[in-house]
Amino acid sequence: MARMCGIVGYVGSQSALNVVVEGLARLEYRGYDSAGTAVAFDGKLSVTKRAGKLVNLRDALAGTQPPGGADDEAHGAHSGIGHTRWATHGPPNDRNAHPHVDCTGAVAVVHNGIIENFAALRLELERRGHELSSDTDTEAVAHLLEEEVAKGAGLADAMRKVCVRLEGAFTLVAIYSGEPDLVVGARRNSPLVVGVGDGENFLASDVAAFIAHTRDAIELGQDQIVELRPGGVTVTGFDGTPAEVKDYHVDWDVSAAEKGGHDYFMLKEIAEQPSAVADTLLGRIGADGRLSLDEMRLTDDELRDIDKIIIVACGTAYHAGMIAKYAIEHWTQLPCEIELASEFRYRDPILTRSTLVIAISQSGETMDTLMAVRHAREQRASVLGICNVNGSTIPRECDGVLYTHAGPEIAVASTKAFLTQLIAVYLIALYLAQVRGTKWGDEVFAMIQLLGTMPQKVEQVLETIEPVRELARSLAGERCVLFLGRHVGFPVALEGALKLKELAYMHAEGFAAGELKHGPIALIEEGLPVVVIVPSRARPILHDKIVSNIQEIRARGARTIVIAEDGDEAVAPYADTLIRVPAVPTLLQPLVATVPLQVFACELATAKGHDVDQPRNLAKSVTVE
Numbered sequence: 001m002a003r004m005c006g007i008v009g010y011v012g013s014q015s016a017l018n019v020v021v022e023g024l025a026r027l028e029y030r031g032y033d034s035a036g037t038a039v040a041f042d043g044k045l046s047v048t049k050r051a052g053k054l055v056n057l058r059d060a061l062a063g064t065q066p067p068g069g070a071d072d073e074a075h076g077a078h079s080g081i082g083h084t085r086w087a088t089h090g091p092p093n094d095r096n097a098h099p100h101v102d103c104t105g106a107v108a109v110v111h112n113g114i115i116e117n118f119a120a121l122r123l124e125l126e127r128r129g130h131e132l133s134s135d136t137d138t139e140a141v142a143h144l145l146e147e148e149v150a151k152g153a154g155l156a157d158a159m160r161k162v163c164v165r166l167e168g169a170f171t172l173v174a175i176y177s178g179e180p181d182l183v184v185g186a187r188r189n190s191p192l193v194v195g196v197g198d199g200e201n202f203l204a205s206d207v208a209a210f211i212a213h214t215r216d217a218i219e220l221g222q223d224q225i226v227e228l229r230p231g232g233v234t235v236t237g238f239d240g241t242p243a244e245v246k247d248y249h250v251d252w253d254v255s256a257a258e259k260g261g262h263d264y265f266m267l268k269e270i271a272e273q274p275s276a277v278a279d280t281l282l283g284r285i286g287a288d289g290r291l292s293l294d295e296m297r298l299t300d301d302e303l304r305d306i307d308k309i310i311i312v313a314c315g316t317a318y319h320a321g322m323i324a325k326y327a328i329e330h331w332t333q334l335p336c337e338i339e340l341a342s343e344f345r346y347r348d349p350i351l352t353r354s355t356l357v358i359a360i361s362q363s364g365e366t367m368d369t370l371m372a373v374r375h376a377r378e379q380r381a382s383v384l385g386i387c388n389v390n391g392s393t394i395p396r397e398c399d400g401v402l403y404t405h406a407g408p409e410i411a412v413a414s415t416k417a418f419l420t421q422l423i424a425v426y427l428i429a430l431y432l433a434q435v436r437g438t439k440w441g442d443e444v445f446a447m448i449q450l451l452g453t454m455p456q457k458v459e460q461v462l463e464t465i466e467p468v469r470e471l472a473r474s475l476a477g478e479r480c481v482l483f484l485g486r487h488v489g490f491p492v493a494l495e496g497a498l499k500l501k502e503l504a505y506m507h508a509e510g511f512a513a514g515e516l517k518h519g520p521i522a523l524i525e526e527g528l529p530v531v532v533i534v535p536s537r538a539r540p541i542l543h544d545k546i547v548s549n550i551q552e553i554r555a556r557g558a559r560t561i562v563i564a565e566d567g568d569e570a571v572a573p574y575a576d577t578l579i580r581v582p583a584v585p586t587l588l589q590p591l592v593a594t595v596p597l598q599v600f601a602c603e604l605a606t607a608k609g610h611d612v613d614q615p616r617n618l619a620k621s622v623t624v625e
């Protein structure tokens with residue numbers, strides 16, 4: 001699961017179904033593709049779940065309530081859990097929707113996050129006779145809880161015993177028909193908050209789900225178990241020791257709660273980038289230490305037969321594709337072309353059975369990219385998708401897909417989807433290198449370890465971002481900003497320019513710094529802001545040339561805004577504004593250099609009074625050619 005599923009738990013005197021379903025409705029903004037509930041009463045559970053929107057679940061709940069029927073009781077139950085699923089493991093359908101139950105139907109669990117070792121756990125369970133029916137990582141937890149309860153443990157102890165066996169990031173919430181006044185939650189690296197009521201208590205993935213009932217909340221800490229009863233809340237560690245918790249009063253309104261306290265979804269999504277990058281990396285190294293990707297339905301032999309790669313995408317996704325080209329060619333020695341999806345099929349591309357087309361799309365519904373995929377398949381090329389929406393059209397028409405785990409991206413301007421697309425293209429390049437033998441296993445593993453440090457590097461950029469906000473506000477009156485970069489910094493320059501165009505409605509242009517002297521330098525005039533992305537000093541051939549470029553434009557009056565790695569003092573004398581980012585290997589620099597440009601564009605557009613989440617003339621998914 002990605003981090004963005006919606007979770008609600010309730011125990012108290014109200015109808016648990018009503019409270020849970022209304023709570024899920026408050027979480028609808030997060031985006032989801034299926035929903036479900038489970039309530040406990042009279043020694044049994046009533047579980048209802050449907051693919052699609054909440055209305056399908058409501059219809060199912062209403063429809064199963066014949067006058068005086070068993071389900072009347074379900075509506076009278078006083079403890080329950082609910083879930084809106086944003087699919088990553090397994091397509092969105094009724095079977096994969098949460099809650100998931102055990103063999104006996106006595107335990108139900110909902111989950112948010114990714115359980116990295118679920119495949120091994122599932123194998124163990126099936127060997128012990130359990131039958132698991134879904135494609136999800138979550139279902140294994142229901143059966144593990146069943147085993148502990150069968151040994152006589154209460155649900156809370158069962159949860160403690162199970163959680164210590166799980167690897168990855170997870171929020172789990174469960175109920176058990178044998179303890180109808182109890183809801184149990186667990187959290188590791190995934191959000192879970194308690195709502196404290198009077199004779200009733202709530203659990204949720206964010207406070208938006210319960211602030212209509214109570215604003216008194218408890219934030220749970222890492223590796224904690226919470227027991228929710230009508231009369232009170234108990235919090236312990238996974239080892240059972242009582243835990244210190246901090247309670248607080250929620251003073252957000254519902255709208256602010258949906259944005260996690262940020263003014264815009266875009267700001268929330270920029271802030272989510274460290275966890276989105278971490279989630280996209282989770283579970284990518286198999287038990288054998290080899291890289292394992294999602295539904296890669298292309299065999300290793302088919303991948304070894306590839307002699308050319310063409311990447312097709314639009315907008316921000318196209319910029320991710322440009323960066324992919326550098327990584328793929330350097331790590332796999334395969335020729336890699338990058339083409340705007342809307343141009344691809346009109347240029348009569350040379351496609352054979354040995355061509356691999358990689359289609360990058362956050363929404364999975366972009367018509368230009370979908371038509372490029374269809375053209376590639378007609379020409380018998382293999383097609384691999386990189387997508388953020390499980391089960392959307394483009395992945396369904398690809399031979400294989402690697403899902404990014406950014407969670408729903410609500411703002412039109414793409415941010416966290418872009419960073420996770422970069423992670424995805426690095427993973428695919430490494431997978432191809434591994435399969436084709438152009439990189440040894442230990443080299444692939446070392447690069448994966450390096451990628452594992454990137455969430456913290458992105459966090460570091462966000463923690464020191466305030467000067468970028470001040471700079472942006474000071475430039476709100478400007479008519480134009482230019483962006484320069486070299487190597488992978490060139491697509492970053494294009495991305496920074498695109499963000500400014502689509503949010504601040506300003507003229508903004510990205511250039512390859514080497515192109516400056518072939519024309520664009522004529523644009524430079526006194527005071528013109530020019531953002532320059534400086535490559536790592538580890539690549540002097542790139543770094544020294546761009547320092548010269550900065551001198552050239554500064555000599556002609558440009559206002560230089562320089563993004564450079566910590567410790568790079570060579571650029572300081574020529575920078576009117578110096579924005580520092582952590583030093584990372586050249587190929588990975590877009591992961592840290594892009595973030596200041598996202599914030600810069602967002603803040604400048606805000607200063608101009610624009611609606612940052614819904615810029616004029618734009619749609620989140622362009623489903624027309």
Ligand code: AGP
Pocket residue numbers: 314315316317360361362363364365366369412413414415502620621622
């Ligand atoms: C980027 O901020 C824009 N929202 C737009 O360029 C977007 O990246 C492009 O339309 C492609 O969308 P997709 O990734 O959903 O295919």
